[in-house]
Amino acid sequence: MKPLPLVWFGALALAACSQSTPETPAAAKPAPAPAASAAKTAGVAARAKARPAFTPPAEADLPAGPLGEEIRLGRAIFTDTPEHARDYVGNGLSCSNCHLDAGRLANSAPLWGAWGMYPQYRKKNGHVNSFGERLQGCFRFSMNGKAPPLDSDVIVALESYAWWMSKGAPNGVKLAGAGYPKENFKPPQPPDYARGAAVYAKDCALCHGADGQGQQVAGRNVFPPLWGPQSFNWGAGMHQLDNAAAFIKANMPLSRGGTLSDQDAWDVAMYMDAHERPQDPRYAGDVAATRVRYHDTAMSLYGTVVNGHLLGSGAAK
Template identity: 60%
Template sequence: MTHPLASRFPSRAALALCLGLLAVGLETAFAADATLPPKSEINPAAGTGATFHPPPESEIPKNEFGKMIKLGRDIMLDTPQYAGKYVGNTLSCVNCHTDAGRMAGSAPLWAAYVNYPAYRSKNKKVNTFEERIQGCFRFSQNGKAPPLGSKTLVALQSYSYWLAKGLPTDEKVAGRGYPDLAAPALPPNYARGKAVYEARCAVCHTASGAGRYVDGKTVFPPLWGDKSFNWGAGMGSYKNAAKFIYANMPYGQSYSLTPQQAWDVAYFMDAHERPQDPRWKGSVAATRAAFHDSKFSLYGETINGKVLGDIGPPKNH
C-alpha cells in the first residue's frame, strides 16, 4: 500500500526520504519482540479480526453517483483542496483514517457508516452520520461544520456508503475505530515520550511538531501548534492518540512501538499547545469542567510551567 497522500503531490523526494529513514531499524524492532505480528501483516488491521474488504476503486460506478463517490474520496485525501472553506488547519481526513478511509484498525469509514445514527456522549444527542462528519470538521480540522445536505457532506457520506457495501447495519464490525490498547505499565511520561518522538517521529513530523510540506502541500501533518487539530478533537485525548499511534505509527511500521512507548509519545504530543476548543466557556477552568473532565485530557493541566489551553477564546470560529 502506498502512502495515502503520495499520489497527490508532484514532488515525492521528501516523502521518499522520510519513508526510507523510517525503514531503518525495522528489522531490529521485530527481531527484538516475538509478540509482534509477522512483517507481512504490518498494518493497522493486524489483530483486529477484520474480514471485511471494501470494494476496489475500479468498481466505482461510472455515473453521477460515482462522481459523488470520487469527490468524497478526494476530500478524504486532500481536504484543504477539496473542502477548503470548511478547514482551518493543514490536516486531511486521511491523516487519521489511513488508506483513504479503507484501512481496518484505522477508524475506517465503512465500519463507522453502519453504526449511525447513534447517541454520542460528546454532544449528548443522537447524531446522524452527516452530523458526525460535521464534528470532524469542527474539531479535527479546526474549521467549521459544512451545512447538512451540502455537497461536501453528501460526497463524504456517499463515499462511506459505497465503501460499506454489503455490511449489515447496527453491528460492531471488526476493525472499527482503533485497536484496543492495554493500560500502560507506568503512568505516561513527558520525558520518555519526548525520547520516543525524537527517535521515531521527528523525522516525518519535524522536531517542532510542525509537519512537513512540499510545494505548499502537507506531506506529514502537524501534531501541535496553530496548524494542527484543536483541543476539542478526539486526538486531544491521549488515550485515543495512543491507540491510533500504536496501530498506525510510524507510518508503515504498525505495532513497532511498545504499548508503553505509544502511551508516552501520545502524552508528549498532547502536552503541547494547539488551537482553542471551539466550545470555549470563557475560561480554561470552565471549559475543562464542561468538556475535558478526564484523566486522559491535558487541557487545563500545567506542563513545563504553562497551563495548556490558556490561549484565550478560539479564533476564526
C-alpha cells in the same frame, strides 16, 4: 512554544482542573482483584475475536455515472480536504491524515467501520447524531474549521463515499478493525513526557519534524503537524491520550505500525498531546469551566498544568 516538562500524573490520574487546585491529582481507583481482572481481560478478548471481519470494495469497482462521480468527489475531499472543502477548514489537515489509506485501513478508524454505527448517541454533544453530524464534528474539531451544512455538496459527497465503502457490511455491528484498537490497551507505567520526547526524537521527528509542525511540499502537507496553529484543536478526538496512543500503536511510524511498545505509544501520545494547539471551539472564556464541562477525564490534558503552564490558556491562533 518550546516543549515543557510534564508534571507527574499518578496512574493516569491527571490534574483535576479547578480554580483553586489545578494540580491536584484525581483519586485513583483501586486495582481489581487478580481473578476479576483476568476475567475482564478474557471477556474483552472474546468480544474482539467475535467481531466480524470486513473487506471494503476495491476502488476499481467504483460505479460509473452520477453516483460514481459523487463517490469520487467524496474520496477527493477525504484525501485532500483543504483543496476540495476549503471553505470549511481552518488548518492544512486532511481526513486521511488520521483515517489512513483514504479511509480504508483497519485500525485507523476506517469509514467502513463507522457508517453502519449511525445514528448513535454521542456524549460529546449530548444527542443522537446522524453520520452527517459526525462528519460535521470532524470539520469543527479536527480541521479546526466550521461545519458544512448537512445538505452541502461536501457532506453529501463524503456520506456517499462512506456508504459505498461500507457496501455489504452489517448495520449496527462493531466490525473487526473499526475505530482504533483501544481494548485492553493500558501502559505498564503511567505515560511520561520525558520518555515520550525520546520516542518522538527517535521514531517520529524524521517525518513530523523536531518541532512537530510536519512537512510540506508545494504548500500541501506530506506529513501533518501534530501540534501548533495548523494542527487539530483541543476539541478533536486525537487530543485524548487513549485515542492518540491506540492510533500510534497500530499505525506509527508510518508503514511500521505495531513496532512500538505499548509504553512507547502511550509516552509519545503524552508528549504530543501536552503541546498547545488551537482552542476548543466550545470554549466560553474560562479554561477551568471548559474542562469541567467537556474534558473532565483522565484522558484529556486540556486544563491541566504543565510546569506552570495551563494547557488551553495559551492556545495558538
